[in-house]
Amino acid sequence: MRRIAVTGIGVVSPLGLSPQEVFEAARAGRSGIHRLDIPGAHRLAAPLAASVHFDGSEHFEPPQQRLLDRVSQFAVVAARRAFADAQCDLTDIERERTGVFLGTGMGGTLSMDDGYQTLYGQQSDRIKPMMILQGMHNAPAGWIAIEHQLRGPALTYSTACSSSGVAIGEAWLRLASGALDVAIAGGSEAPLSLGSLKAWEAMHTLASVDATDPATSCKPFSKNRSGMVLGEGAALVVLEPWERALARGATLYGEIIGYGLTTDAGHIARPSVQGQAAAIRSALASAGLSAQDVDSINAHGTGTQANDSVETSAIKLVFGTRANRVPISATKAVHGHLLGAAGALECVLSLLALQHNVALPTMHLQEPDPQCDLDYVANVARLGAAGQTMLSHSFAFGGTNAVLALRAAG
Amino acid sequence: MTTVDRIRTMLVQDYKLAPDSLTLDARLEDLGIDSLGMAELVFNIEDAFALSVPDTAVTLTTLGEVVGFIDDLIAARDSEVTAPEVLSLSAGQAP
Numbered sequence: 001m002r003r004i005a006v007t008g009i010g011v012v013s014p015l016g017l018s019p020q021e022v023f024e025a026a027r028a029g030r031s032g033i034h035r036l037d038i039p040g041a042h043r044l045a046a047p048l049a050a051s052v053h054f055d056g057s058e059h060f061e062p063p064q065q066r067l068l069d070r071v072s073q074f075a076v077v078a079a080r081r082a083f084a085d086a087q088c089d090l091t092d093i094e095r096e097r098t099g100v101f102l103g104t105g106m107g108g109t110l111s112m113d114d115g116y117q118t119l120y121g122q123q124s125d126r127i128k129p130m131m132i133l134q135g136m137h138n139a140p141a142g143w144i145a146i147e148h149q150l151r152g153p154a155l156t157y158s159t160a161c162s163s164s165g166v167a168i169g170e171a172w173l174r175l176a177s178g179a180l181d182v183a184i185a186g187g188s189e190a191p192l193s194l195g196s197l198k199a200w201e202a203m204h205t206l207a208s209v210d211a212t213d214p215a216t217s218c219k220p221f222s223k224n225r226s227g228m229v230l231g232e233g234a235a236l237v238v239l240e241p242w243e244r245a246l247a248r249g250a251t252l253y254g255e256i257i258g259y260g261l262t263t264d265a266g267h268i269a270r271p272s273v274q275g276q277a278a279a280i281r282s283a284l285a286s287a288g289l290s291a292q293d294v295d296s297i298n299a300h301g302t303g304t305q306a307n308d309s310v311e312t313s314a315i316k317l318v319f320g321t322r323a324n325r326v327p328i329s330a331t332k333a334v335h336g337h338l339l340g341a342a343g344a345l346e347c348v349l350s351l352l353a354l355q356h357n358v359a360l361p362t363m364h365l366q367e368p369d370p371q372c373d374l375d376y377v378a379n380v381a382r383l384g385a386a387g388q389t390m391l392s393h394s395f396a397f398g399g400t401n402a403v404l405a406l407r408a409a410g
Numbered sequence: 411m412t413t414v415d416r417i418r419t420m421l422v423q424d425y426k427l428a429p430d431s432l433t434l435d436a437r438l439e440d441l442g443i444d445s446l447g448m449a450e451l452v453f454n455i456e457d458a459f460a461l462s463v464p465d466t467a468v469t470l471t472t473l474g475e476v477v478g479f480i481d482d483l484i485a486a487r488d489s490e491v492t493a494p495e496v497l498s499l500s501a502g503q504a505p
Contacts, residue, residue: 061426062423062424062425062426063424063425063426066424066450126453126457128450128453129446129449129450129453130450133446
């Protein structure tokens with residue numbers, strides 16, 4: 001298996017539009033969560049989201065923009081930035097051995113919502129010809145492949161909240177085995193349509209608006225946590241063999257050293273301690289590591305009662321008495337839950353945290369929960385605490401769990 | 411504005427086509443309007459001209475043919491004269 005480096009990062013996120021911006025915001029604990037003000041927001045019990053300041057017309061000409069749902073616009077722009085960052089001029093032959101691995105949980109929700117509004121809301125048959133092409137889950141990956149002329153596999157993974165953790169892991173496997181030479185991998189999600197917001201609300205899993213400061217509404221591992229906050233955006237990384245990256249003098253953000261992939265096969269929504277623990281162990285085995293070797297964790301940490309208790313128990317199961325000495329960062333507190341793009345954004349934050357050797361803070365943790373009694377780096381970033389080896393957890397409805405093992409470049 | 415001018419305006423604004431490429435004998439294919447582009451263009455023409463383009467397949471190769479087709483539909487609608495090839499049908503309605 002070849003060593004695989006991350007040589008480029010592109011982000012379009014609630015924390016910013018560059019790796020530096022995103023890292024600084026997470027480190028400072030600046031939340032991208034806000035009160036939502038969209039048409040129909042008055043129908044939401046808790047109008048909250050982490051949204052991106054993004055105007056598609058700044059990035060696309062009208063003929064192309066009309067074909068792209070917001071989810072594809074995010075993905076294409078993030079891909080442009082990732083490739084520009086990586087500066088890996090690909091030859092035609094190399095493009096045949098370059099793949100796109102993209103995770104999305106919900107695809108083109110805004111286009112679909114718009115179409116259903118026409119059909120059912122206006123009782124009109126005037127469905128736009130482009131609706132299918134905009135709404136389909138594989139559009140983001142397809143557009144990235146077209147724009148960069150990539151002729152290797154262009155795959156889309158849809159495993160809910162672990163989609164982009166899976167996408168990065170699957171890309172890593174193909175590169176490590178030599179089946180491909182370069183990959184762009186990550187995720188994109190644009191779920192802030194009224195329809196999908198109401199559907200999420202109906203599950204009673206979303207946070208209530210914090211009375212003092214809406215930006216603090218997502219409180220992972222806190223006793224007074226009330227649920228998750230939806231976010232939108234895209235994060236993509238360029239992966240290539242370590243030796244190739246070194247030889248061409250590429251920036252080395254870090255290394256993917258392992259990938260754990262398991263399925264709970266339990267409940268369609270409720271997380272499983274055993275399932276999560278198995279995924280963590282699977283990542284460790286894949287990296288040839290033991291629990292002792294892990295310096296820090298970027299948790300799934302959604303801010304729901306269920307996930308955070310279960311994840312704490314799973315970490316304890318794997319790490320035993322060492323569990324409370326491993327710093328655990330739950331960055332969803334500040335960027336929200338990007339669903340299919342969550343794993344990728346958190347992988348990016350983990351790599352940057354390793355690069356700077358900073359354990360990112362779990363913000364808004366003012367009331368510790370006796371059931372969640374590990375070290376969550378509460379409220380303040382901790383210099384020197386990331387170490388060399390970090391795990392990034394993504395657990396999901398449907399039970400597909402993905403854990404990435406990452407190592408600092410230095 | 412004439413039909414050809416209105417269609418030219420749509421193509422320049424929405425499709426970013428160069429105005430001087432939009433001659434009547436310009437082939438749609440050469441303008442980058444493939445079958446998908448045609449579906450979208452027809453949809454927008456229906457909105458812009460308040461027309462209903464029939465589902466029956468008609469082959470339109472040049473900009474001039476598109477203009478002629480639209481003009482025929484407008485004439486048929488305005489005079490309320492129906493002919494089989496320009497009848498505006500809603501689903502299931504017999505001529």
